[in-house]
Every structure is written in structure tokens, then in C-alpha cells.
Amino acid sequence: MSGLTFTLNGNEVRHDGAGLERLSAVLRRDFGCREVKVGCDAGDCGACTVLLDGAPVCACITSSGRVAGRKVETLAGLRENDPMFASLSAAFLAHGAAQCGICTPGMMVSAVALLRATPAPTEAEVADALGGVLCRCTGYRKIIDAVMGKPAPDPGKGAVGAGIARLDGARKIAGEEMFGDDVSPGNALILKVIRAPHDHCGFHFGDLDGWRTASGIDLVLTAKDVPGENRFGVIPGFIDQPVYAETVARFRGEAVATVVGPAEVMSVLDLSTFPVSWMEKLACLEPQAAKAAPELHPDRAGNTMCRGLVQRGDAEAALAQAAVTAEGVFETRFIEHAYIEPEAGYADWTVDGVEVHGGTQAPHMNRDSLAAILGLPVEAVRVVPSAVGGGFGSKLDLSFQPHVALAAMRLGRPVRVAYTRSESMASTTKRHPASMRVRAGATQDGRLSGFIFEGTFNTGAYASWGPTVANRVPVHAGGPYAHADIRSRTEAVNTTCVPAGAFRGFGVPQAAIAQEAVFDDLALELGMDRLEFRYLNALDNGFPTATGQVFDGAVGIRPCLAALRPAWRYGLQKAHEFNGEGGVLRRGVGIACGWYGCGNTSLPNPSTIRAGITSGGRVMLHQGAMDIGQGANTVVAQIFAEALGIDVGRVEIIGPDTGVTPDAGKTSASRQTYVSGNAARLTGLALRAEILRLTNAAEGRIEIAKGEVTVTAPDGRVHRAVLPDGDRYVVEAAETYDPPTAPLDENGQGVPYAVYGYTAQMVELTVDTGLGTVTLDHIHAAHDVGRAINPVLVEGQIHGGVAQGIGLALMEEYIPGRTDNLHDYLIPTIGDVPPITSHIIEVADPHGPYGAKGLGEHVLIPTAPAILSAIRHATGARVTRLPAMPDRVLAAIRAAKEG
């Protein structure tokens, strides 16, 4: 076949291929349809959904030959040609149905196909129609609301506190947002990575030059081609991961080389001919085995990378005196972030040095690491982030960037890469598997009396954020409760697994699973209501935390529990009535709490925000806090606008780009609203002060126009100042905020975080006791956010975190080499997330901007333990190893009956 014609978005087009290419690749490359997103190339995620003669198909598994003579519609075509687009996109925007935006084109296209046939669909019809499109950010409920045309929330007025539509939302919903593989130039060379096929292996290269010449490619890179340090990492003292393994690969999927060539050569290059031979070595996939194995890194005896400890009072003595005690051993496994956008981007070599484009959560940190790898001064490395199609922690670390940067530097021309789904899963960081033992006691009147947590975390082959997990977990392991006597120990152990790193909560969600289950044990033993047991023991102002920190007014856990009380009592009653009827289905209600400190643990982590006003009256916000879908672009702008005293619609965002935005730190540790938000508030206040000075006004309403700024004073008098012509900002400010913390001593005593956020969640579910399957009926989530800068975005975070908690509890387990795809590694679909009722609690924090606390990680912490609590309530089954797949639930039900 030498070419075919088809109708693309109403226009007849011709394609000169053999007819076997993936339609997604053809549409993106030859027809500029970058709104067709590629998430898996296997029909597992649906991001690439297009309509073929009106029916939804995954373009990634549709051969180009199959569309000959037929009609193809993409989101861009629907935007131009289908009147339904306007109302549906408005609904998506108003409901906050798009977060990062990578799945949004697939959702929108699938929804249009549904609505053409069924204009007023039921929830079940929406779920059936959208069940083939995975979303990792939203928890799907807002998408269902938008497609069903439910009334959108009233955004309210003003800046802070208004649920305005995200400022970057319209372009995401229109499919115009540019992600890592969308920004890469079409003429760039293609890079592919050669990866170790074994859990642990030595290797020898053959004739690389000969193979390169024979293959007709431009470049092969290995460890010896790294001009600077062949090491990267994120924690000082733990910079241990090579860009390319040197003689030994320590995990399956580790990079040993990259190959670079023109697209037409790379598309037919058989990488199995790459000249390398592998020698398998002893694999140690579990910490217990690794402790007895030879050291993977020098100076790490027993492969134990680091330890953490927080202790206060005398936990053993308190346990000995306790009227009741409980203990449990719990295990969680690797969890994959499963963002729908695999790592992708490009690098180019310019007169100023190397530019790296693509998704990241930490542009400045990446820049500094890249400079060290490339042997370049920091000024010669510019990181220009694209939109990020989900991150959740894993896109903090370097992945594709050093490879393309090195190649562009060597070749002096642009080089691009897009990880396949399987290499993304095999090579990037995971949530740490945890083996945890908890002992806890209580007095006869239900007060906590001693708590001991011991956790071993499998940190994989390299450090990544393992030290952070080891430090963060002991601080939080007791939960948001008043412990007088507590001891929490952790250890992070290297194994020959993919590195475990940052994932929404840094180990705290795992610890909460163990701690909350044992609290249920105590409540059961005491005959106390599970919510009231938690309420009685909740942390409060004036009582020291495990690290000895005492708050004066900002602790919000009791208000969260109080908010759930009516639903809790009603839920218990409903479950009791349902179960009274007998039968194989059993209902249960569960509860769990969580807390989380915002920002780095006892370390500086400043953010700087810059803003300026042009002579033309434009207000420019240099916003470097990475928006990975959570909404930093909107929240930081709202805070800035509030402080400056202007309409948020006037704010124009510049960046992120290490060339033009100051360092706003990393998007991690739930710190952007709190830390960068404070920097934005200070910047807005500084600009406001400067305007008041220029206009000689003391107070008043600011209006910024072309060439002029006016302040209308409360007495009605108008103060004016001219904005003189010029290229530079007429008025400018840049302010920095760094949370006030204090180091932890050898017992973990100190001030690790200035601000904590609090949460309690409640789950209602039904267990099929014949098959062990769990159906979630409803989730109630109470979150103390201090001040909801944007309530719609807050609810978006809650829904998304709950959905990830559902996955952690019920279905997710990453097994290296076995579940490197999205059909063996299961994340929740639209049919797996029940209705969620959010309770937004506002206990203002004196450090937070307008009282705001962080939220991004808190949302996930209580969900899994609350699900396990409810399964136990329904059936008596105590599931101690996650995920609670049907086989494990059924086994636990049987064990409970026999026990």
C-alpha cells in the first residue's frame, strides 16, 4: 500500500505510510494533532481516544490502514465542528473536571460520543462510556458531574476563598496544553535508552562504535561519556544513582546506555542487536534478604541506608501499665505513581548552554543536578518545564533529562525522548514497600498509654527520597493524637529493586495503615466507638506532638472528626440494619485520621516569587511553583492578587522557567500553597506598598491601567502615578519565604514543620463475603486546610487523593518485571470511586498565607486505613497485607471466622 486517504476533522487528508503505524503516531507527527495524548500505547489508558466513524477507539492500537476512507475526529476537530464542545468544556472547567489535563482529551472525546447518542445520560451510562479512560488526578467524580450536566459550584467573589476556575484550565480542556512530548521539535533526533534486563547484573559492551556505524545512528552514550559526575540524587550525602550504570546494574530497568539517531532510522532499529552481554548476579528483592547480602553501596553495612527515630516519654513503661494493648504487623508493596503522561521531553544546545524541556516537579533542583552531571556551570543549564501530566512525587527526580541533555551537548542539536509506559514504570521511583509492627496501649478510660512503631522500608537500589521517608515517618507515625509516651523507629534498606522515592505522603500513608488498624483494635478491646476513641485521644492545642512541638490554636483534627460525626452515626445505623437482614453481603463503616507537616523536615526550603508591572499596566507574576495539576498556577495567583488588591483576572503568569522565574522550590511536601503562597503574599504586599508610595496614598483600591496606576482612598480621593515608558518593569518586587523550623535532636525532638494539616475520613462499603470483593458505597472526607484559597481546587485534591487511597487499599501492587503496564498494574477506573462528600474545615494557621495549610498529601493518608477499618467492621476480617484484593479479603474473612 502506498498511501491512503481519510477524513480528519472534516477535511480529506492523505497519508503516505505502509498502513501499519499506530494512528496516534501518525496523527501527532504528520497532522499536528498533539491533543491526541499517548499514555500507554496499549489501549489501557484511553488518553488517545479519537472517534472513528463516530465510535471511540484508542488511536494507539488502531492501525493507520484501518482508517482508510473513514472519518476520524479528534478533540481539536470537535472543538471546531461540534456545538457540544462549548457546553461540555464549560462544564469541565466549572466543575474542575480537569487537573493535569493529560487524560482530558480522552475524556472529552469519549463524552462527546456518549452525549451524541444519549443527551441526558445516567451516572452508570457515563461510567460505561468513560470506563476506558484512566485519570490519576481527579478521582473522576467531577468528570461525572460535568458530563451529566450537573449544576456547577458558585465560584464566589474575590481572590482568596473563591472557587474560580483554574487559570490554565481552558487550554487543558481544549487539548491545547503542551506536555513533554508535545513541546519536542519535529526535527529532533530520537533517543532511546538501553536498560538492564535483570534485577542485578554485571555487563560488558561489545563494539559500540562498529554497531553505531552499522546502524546508521549518530551517537551511543555510556557512563564514560558523562563529562561531570556520573551521579545524581536528591538528598545531600545520598547522591548515589549513576546516570548510566558503570559495571553493575542494580535494578531491572536501570539505564546502561542511550542511542540517538534520526527518526526514520530509530523507527526500524532493532535494539536487541545492541552489543552488550549481561551476567546475572544475586538479586535481593526484599529487605530481609538484602540485610544478609553483600553491600550494594560502600559504607552501608547490611545494606541499611539510614534510620530514623522519634521518641518522647517512656513508651515501653506506658505499655506495661496500659489496661489494654494491641499489636499488629502490616505490609504494603511498591506503588506506582501511574501518571498518565510518561516521562518525555527534549534538550537543545544553544549559545548559552543546554536547555532541557519537559515535565518536572523541581526545575531548579533538576538544573543544579544536571549542571553537576554535565560538568557545566549552573548558569549554562536552563530547565524549561512543559505542562506536567501528573507527577505525585516521581517527577521530582531526574529521569529523561540527563540523557537528552548529554546527547544535545555532544551533537549540538535537539534530541528528544518519550519513555514507553513500561520503561517509565520500570525505571522511575515508586512508593516504598513497608513492613511495619505497631504496639499500642490504652488506659481503662480509653486514653492512649504507650505507642511503638517499627518500620522497615524497601528503598530499592538507590537513595532517591528514602532518607526523607525514614525521617518523616517517625515524626508522623503516631498519627494526629496526644501521645505522652511514644517511640517510632524506621530503617530504609537498599535492595535490587527499582528505587523507591517520593510518592504523595513520603511513607506516612503506609504508617497510618498500621497505626489506625491498631487503634481500631484498642477501641474494640475497650468497647468504645471508633470515632469517639479517636476524638478522645486527638491531638489538641497545648499538648506536645511526638517531637515536642506545641501549637497554640492551629490544631484541627477534632473539628474534622466532629464534622464526620452525623454521617458516622447514621452510617453505623444503616449498616447495622442492613446486616440484620442476613445474607452474603455485609456493610461496614470505617474511619481513620491523618496529619501531615507541610514543607521539608527541619530543613530550609525557601520559595521566591517575583512580580512586576509594565508601563502598559500589565501585571506579570513570575510563578515558578510547578503546577502539576494540583492548581499552583491558580492558587499562587489568587494569593498574590489578594495581597496586591487587584482582580485575579489581571494577573499574567510567566514561567516556570529557570531562566525567568526565581526558585519556588519543589512541588512536594504539600508546600506550594503554604510556602510559595506566602512568598506570593509577601510579593503582592511589597508591590502594593510600592504603588501606595508612588501614588502617595496611605490605603485604598488599586487600579492599574496603561501608563497609569491609581489608588482610590477610602475617602474617595484618587491618587495617581504615571507608569513611565520602558522595557523593564516600572514597579517590581521579589520576596522569599522560608518556613520557621528547628532541627531534630537525637531523639527526634524539635520543630520539623511550622504548619501541619489534619484530616479524618470515613468509608461506607459492602463486602461480598462469598467472593471477598469490596464495593465502596460512599466516602466522607473532612480536611482542615486552614483556609481554602480555592474550595473547588481543594475538593479536587480531596477526590484525587481518595482515589489514590482506594488504589493503595484495594488493587495496586507493582512487581518489577511483572506489572510494567496498566493492565496488570491496576489503578481505579471511573467505576471504582464512589460518591465523595467533602467537609472543608478552616482552622487558620498563623504561619499560613491567609491561614492556609497544605493539602496535597493529606488527602491520601486516611483513605486506605478507613477502607480496611470498614472491611473489618463489615466482616471481622483484619487485612494486614495490601492490596486487599478479593483473594486476601476472602482469606481474612475465613481466618476471622475460624479465629
Place this chain on the structure above:
Amino acid sequence: MTVFRPGRLDEALGFLAEAPAVLLAGGTDVFPALGDRPAPGRVLDLTAIAEMRGIAREGDHWRIGAGVTWAELCRADLPPQFDALKRAGRQVGSVQIQTTATIAGNICNASPAADGVPVLMALDAELDLASAAGRRVVPLAGFVTGNRRTLLRPDEVVTAIRVPHLDGAVRSDFAKLGSRAYLVISIVSMAAVLRCEDGRVADARIAVGACSAVPLRLAALERELVGRGAGTLGAAVRAEHFAALTPIDDVRASAAYRRDAVCTMAVRMLHGWGTEG
């Protein structure tokens, strides 16, 4: 690389007679298996062949063209013996997959967890195979010989699925057990086709997927059901009826769980059957 997309079956068979090729229909298995490796050298795209389309009654059986997709099957006007196949179709992958994936592809991919295979086995389906050398008809039972293995010769294609028409009071059902709502590979799948005469089971076919390398008919259970009357079928199910299954431990479930669940599913599926007449 050669990709051939003929409009006629004889052209396709001629192409295969020259040399083996990768057979491409819906693409839902071919593309995921290909990953980002170079395209195979010879590909036969079957999607334009008119003779492989359509569903029709032909005498004593139904003919389902090999190119028929799950979405087409679910839309077709078919008697109740096909309710189970439609129910399976609505649970294959997602709407996107159902739009493009073919039923014959589901068979030829030979996954132990293929949802269509147990249903078609319960329907006593046969396959029309064709090559340049001639045609043959083979029973589905026996065509799939193992995990990812079939009797299909390199020069052959499946052209159609033949399902004997069942007269009388026929009911069919399908159930699938998975760990999430959509896009999920079965832990256990089960299909049943029952024909009743005078309120008693005259003919019973039960098949199970994902519990052996090849989906299996449960002959012992089928024998047990024949002659039983309304409302007594669920009570007839006993653990030994599943002895022929050889489930494995995998990422989706343990073998022991599968043994347990399959029995529960059979009891539930059969419970109450026959009471409607």
C-alpha cells in the same frame, strides 16, 4: 516491511501462501505486544475483507464473521443463547476496545483469561479456517491448545465462528470476576448455556476461563445438571465438579481463591435457574 490489506479472502490467502505474516484485525493484542519495537516484516491486515464480516443464520447454525467486533455483536439482533456472549462483550476492556476488537481475535490470541472463549465453548462453537490449500472446520474446544497457542497454521486464517442454533427454552449467562470495574483481566470467568424441556434441564454447557491454560468445559457439572428441575440447579454444584481446573497463583489472585470463587460463582449463576420455565 510489507503490509497487505486485501479486500478479498483469496488475496489474503495467497499472501499467506507466499510466506507467514502477522495477522492484524482489531489491533488490541498486536500493538500492545509490539511495544516500541520495529514493525514485523510481513503483516496481513484482515479488516477490509468483506467475506469476514457480518452475522447471519445459515441453516442450523449462526455464522459470526471473523471480523465482527464486540460492539457489532452486542448491537446484533440475536436469540437468548447469545445473551452470555453479549454480556461478555460488554465487559471486554472498555468501549474503545469493544469498538475495534474482534471475537475471532479474542480466540486466536489464546489468552487463558479471554472472556469470549468460555462463552463460545459453552455454545459448542466451531471455527471456519481457510488457507490457499483449502478449508476446514474445527471445534473451538481443541483449537486453543495452550497459553498463546492454537491449531492455526501459518498459512491459515479464521474466517468465521459457527454456533449451532439452539431451539426451545434456552438461556445463557456470563459472569466475570475482576479487581476493578473496567479494563480488567478476569480472575475467573464463567459461562453457562442451558436448554430446558418440560421444566427440566435437557442440555447444560458450563465453561470456565482463567482457571486453566485453556478455558474448560465442566463436563461433570453439566452431567449433574441434566434432568434436574426448576430451582434445584444451584444446590447441585459441588467442589469436585471443578476438579479438572488447574488454576495458578498470579498477580490477580491465588490458585486456592480461584478454586473457591469458581464454585461460588457457579452456585450463584445457576441458583434460581429454570424457575422461569
